Amino acid sequence: MNFDLSEEQQLLKKTVREFAQAEVAPHAFAWDEAQDFPRQIFTKLGELGLMGVCWPAEYGGSGMTTLDWAIVMEELARADAGVALSLAAHHSLCSGHIFLAGSEEQKKKYLTPLATGEKVGCWGLTENSAGSDAGGTKTTAVRDGAQWVLNGSKTFITNGRVADTAVVMAVTDKAKGKKGISAFVVERGTAGFRAGKKENKLGVRSSDTSELILEDCRIPAENLLGREGNGFVDTLRILDRGRIGIAAWSLGIAQASLEVATSYALGRKQFGHAIAEFQAVQFKIAEMAMKVDAAQLLIWRAASLRDSGREHTVQSSMAKLFAGEAAVEIALEALQIHGGYGYVKEYPVERYLRDSKLGTIGEGTSEVQKLVIARGLLGLKGMVR
Numbered sequence: 039m040n041f042d043l044s045e046e047q048q049l050l051k052k053t054v055r056e057f058a059q060a061e062v063a064p065h066a067f068a069w070d071e072a073q074d075f076p077r078q079i080f081t082k083l084g085e086l087g088l089m090g091v092c093w094p095a096e097y098g099g100s101g102m103t104t105l106d107w108a109i110v111m112e113e114l115a116r117a118d119a120g121v122a123l124s125l126a127a128h129h130s131l132c133s134g135h136i137f138l139a140g141s142e143e144q145k146k147k148y149l150t151p152l153a154t155g156e157k158v159g160c161w162g163l164t165e166n167s168a169g170s171d172a173g174g175t176k177t178t179a180v181r182d183g184a185q186w187v188l189n190g191s192k193t194f195i196t197n198g199r200v201a202d203t204a205v206v207m208a209v210t211d212k213a214k215g216k217k218g219i220s221a222f223v224v225e226r227g228t229a230g231f232r233a234g235k236k237e238n239k240l241g242v243r244s245s246d247t248s249e250l251i252l253e254d255c256r257i258p259a260e261n262l263l264g265r266e267g268n269g270f271v272d273t274l275r276i277l278d279r280g281r282i283g284i285a286a287w288s289l290g291i292a293q294a295s296l297e298v299a300t301s302y303a304l305g306r307k308q309f310g311h312a313i314a315e316f317q318a319v320q321f322k323i324a325e326m327a328m329k330v331d332a333a334q335l336l337i338w339r340a341a342s343l344r345d346s347g348r349e350h351t352v353q354s355s356m357a358k359l360f361a362g363e364a365a366v367e368i369a370l371e372a373l374q375i376h377g378g379y380g381y382v383k384e385y386p387v388e389r390y391l392r393d394s395k396l397g398t399i400g401e402g403t404s405e406v407q408k409l410v411i412a413r414g415l416l417g418l419k420g421m422v423r
């Protein structure tokens with residue numbers, strides 16, 4: 039067993055960290071304040087080959103592993119979790135769906151410009167009344183000759199207002215329940231397709247989140263992605279990788295929180311001593327560091343299983359559940375170590391806390407992860423998101 043990253047992985051980590059420190063971190067406060075999505079960063083990420091980390095070179099990607107992807111997520115989220123979340127939705131969800139289910143022609147047409155950063159993608163599963171219970175999808179797609187006609191709306195869609203390419207789930211056969219949900223590619227500019235309300239969020243405010251609205255939206259028959267009725271089944275497979283990325287995203291925030299807390303504790307003096315000398319503060323740092331390491335190991339295990347082609351649904355959910363919850367706890371303790379200074383925007387730790395909470399909600403809540411883990415271990419059937 040080897041717990042070290044390879045030389046290539048260490049270089050990747052260093053490269054992403056340097057990029058994030060130079061181009062992303064200095065602006066994170068302003069983007070958060072303004073709720074501004076920095077599209078230009080995606081162009082730069084594309085130049086670095088980070089918009090299509092896991093996709094083969096023939097589709098404009100970098101051909102890297104899931105472990106590499108986790109490294110990218112961790113380092114980017116350490117600087118700005120909003121930017122990293124937008125990349126996660128673009129890469130693992132939208133592009134991931136096209137890579138998994140798309141025909142050769144669809145991959146060439148849609149995946150390549152996404153992988154190079156020429157285009158931005160979004161992925162629409164969630165609806166007003168279909169969140170954890172995504173099988174309750176109400177958006178419909180009805181075949182009309184050589185076209186599909188889509189009607190409905192999607193809620194909380196990352197990159198909704200900025201994406202060029204959307205993958206959306208819609209019901210094609212209501213009688214078949216979850217097996218009657220199909221996936222479609224819808225391009226920006228298609229008549230009857232628009233972004234709706236932009237959400238005003240607690241955290242990840244540099245990430246665009248909005249509704250998608252489909253009103254008699256006609257798309258060519260060939261925009262069906264994967265087999266008809268397989269949209270939800272494919273979604274579960276896509277989330278297996280997605281959750282490893284979101285776990286690494288949480289880890290990046292946790293890591294940043296631990297770093298600022300450690301440095302603050304060493305510098306802040308009370309009662310004539312650095313607060314780092316007080317055992318109560320040391321205990322917090324020790325527990326935070328232990329959780330960061332435990333999350334890291336769960337993420338690496340899930341990614342390694344995936345990269346070696348082994349079953350990893352339970353392990354992905356364990357990594358996401360643990361890292362997501364740990365990041366909130368660690369950010370909260372980091373804020374406590376900062377005292378009143380943690381509560382004001384002069385220090386980044388309050389942003390880390392706000393951002394971290396999404397890791398317990400997005401791509402399946404913590405409760406849903408527990409269902410996935412328990413059902414996997416108990417061998418119970420039933421498709422849980």
Ligand SMILES: Cc1cc2nc3c(=O)[nH]c(=O)nc-3n(C[C@H](O)[C@H](O)[C@H](O)COP(=O)(O)OP(=O)(O)OC[C@H]3O[C@@H](n4cnc5c(N)ncnc54)[C@H](O)[C@@H]3O)c2cc1C
Nearest residue numbers: 127161162163164169170194195196399400401402403405
């Ligand atoms: C910033 C942001 C970005 C997002 N990006 C995207 C995106 O790009 N694409 C997309 O499709 N979606 C996206 N989502 C949606 C996200 O995946 C959902 O919010 C999430 O799956 C939960 O659904 P919900 O909000 O409807 O909550 P609900 O499903 O209504 O859950 C409410 C509460 O009930 C609990 N609960 C529900 N069912 C059960 C159960 N069976 N057992 C126990 N507890 C249960 C939940 O855990 C939660 O605590 C995003 C959300 C946010 C906030």
